[in-house]
Amino acid sequence: MSKFSKPSDNTTEYELQRLNKLRRYDIIDSPPELLFDLIAEIAKTTFKASGSFISFIDEAKVYFKANTSPIPVSVIEKEDSLCAVASQTTEITLIEDTHSYLEISNNAYVKMDNGIRFYAAAPIITMEGFIIGTVSVIDEKPRHDIEQDQLLVLKWLARITLEKLESRLINRISVRAYDDRLHRLAHDMKNPATSLIAYGQLLDKGLLSQEKLVSLGKKIEQTGRNIEQTMNNLLNEAKNENAAIDLRFETVEVIDLINAAAATFDSTLKEKQQTLKISCLTDGYIQVDQERINDVLNNLLSNAIKYSHERATIEIICSEEANSIIFEFKDNGLGLTREDITKLFTKFAKLSSVPTAKERSNGIGLYIVKTLVQLHGGKVWASSAGKNLGSSFFISLPKQESLPITD
Known part of the structure; x- marks a missing residue:
C-alpha cells in the first residue's frame, strides 16, 4: 500500500x-x-x-x-x-x-x-x-x-x-461520425466537381485537337470513377452505425506516395506557374491505407498551392527518423499567425489568410488530415515564421521496420 x-x-x-x-x-x-x-x-x-x-x-x-x-x-x-x-x-x-x-x-x-x-x-x-x-x-x-x-x-x-x-x-466518436461523413463527402466532392466544370468549359470552346480530346475524355472518366469511389466509401462506412473509418493497410514505398500526389496536381501547378520540388531522403516503406494517405498528401499539397502566389516554389521533403517517416510540405506563401496555428486541424477553422487565386476553402480539410493521420498512429503539426513568411506542414507516420518480401 x-x-x-x-x-x-x-x-x-x-x-x-x-x-x-x-x-x-x-x-x-x-x-x-x-x-x-x-x-x-x-x-x-x-x-x-x-x-x-x-x-x-x-x-x-x-x-x-x-x-x-x-x-x-x-x-x-x-x-x-x-x-x-x-x-x-x-x-x-x-x-x-x-x-x-x-x-x-x-x-x-x-x-x-x-x-x-x-x-x-x-x-x-x-x-x-x-x-x-x-x-x-x-x-x-x-x-x-x-x-x-x-x-x-x-x-x-x-x-x-x-x-x-x-x-x-x-460512443461520442461514432455519433460525430454521421456529421463528419457528410462534411467529408462535401469536401471530397469539391475538387472533382471543380475539375468537371473546367473540363466542360474546355469542351465548350471547341478548340481542342483530337489528341487532347482523347486525353480530356480519360480525365473525365477518371474523375467520375473517383466520385464513384468516394460515394462507395461513404456507403461502406455507414453500413454499421458504430463503424469507424475502415482502413485497409498495405505496404507502400514512400517515394511512390509522393509521386502520386505530385502527378495529381500537375495541371494545377502549371495553371499558377508554380514549381514543385521533391526531395525524398529515404527509400523506406510504410504500412498505410494508400487511398486515405493519398487523401492526406493531396490535401496538404492542395493547400500549399492555394496559399502560395503565382510562380512560387513549393517543396515536399521526406526524411526518416528512428521509427518514423516525416513528410514536410513547405511553401513561401501567406504564412500563419500564432492565432492561426492554435486553430489548425480543428473543424471549420477560420484562418487569417485566403487562397491567393480566390480558390475555395471550407475549413474542414486539415481536420480530416488530422483524423486520418491519427488513425494510422501518426502525428500532424505545422510551423510558420509569421504572416507572409511561408509555412511548413508535417506528418509523421510509423516506419515499417523490414522491407516487404518479394518473390
Missing part, C-alpha cells in the same frame, strides 16, 4: 500528456451519470463507509463525477484534495487515520467538523499509464478493519470506471 510516495515521472511533458488524455474523455465538469453513481455506491457499500467519490484531476482543480459523501462539493482546489495525494502512485492508497499523518493533518476536509478520518483510493490509470483520477472511500472515524478483498474491489471499480470512460469516448 502507498500513502505519500512521489511520482517517478511527474515532468512537465508527462503532465501535458496526462491532461491531454484526460480532456479527450470530456469528463471534466460534466453532469452526473447513473453508472458512475452506481460505482461510487458499490465502493461505499463494500467498505461500509460514510461516503465515496469518483474524482478526476485537472491542472489546478479536482472534479467529482460522483459523490455519495456528506461533503456537498463538486469541485475543489487540487491542493486541498486527498485525491491529488493518492494520484502520486499507481498503488492503492490506504490511510487508516488521517490524524496520524502530519502531511495531511492541516487539510481543510480533515480538520473540518466530522471531517475525513479514514481514506482509501484506487487510481484510475489509462492504458498509456497516466493517472487521471481515483475511486475513493472516506469515513468520519478511523478504520483499522479494512481487508484485502475490499481493497481489491476498489481496484476493480477503478478499472470499470476507465472502461466506462473508453466506451463514452467511442
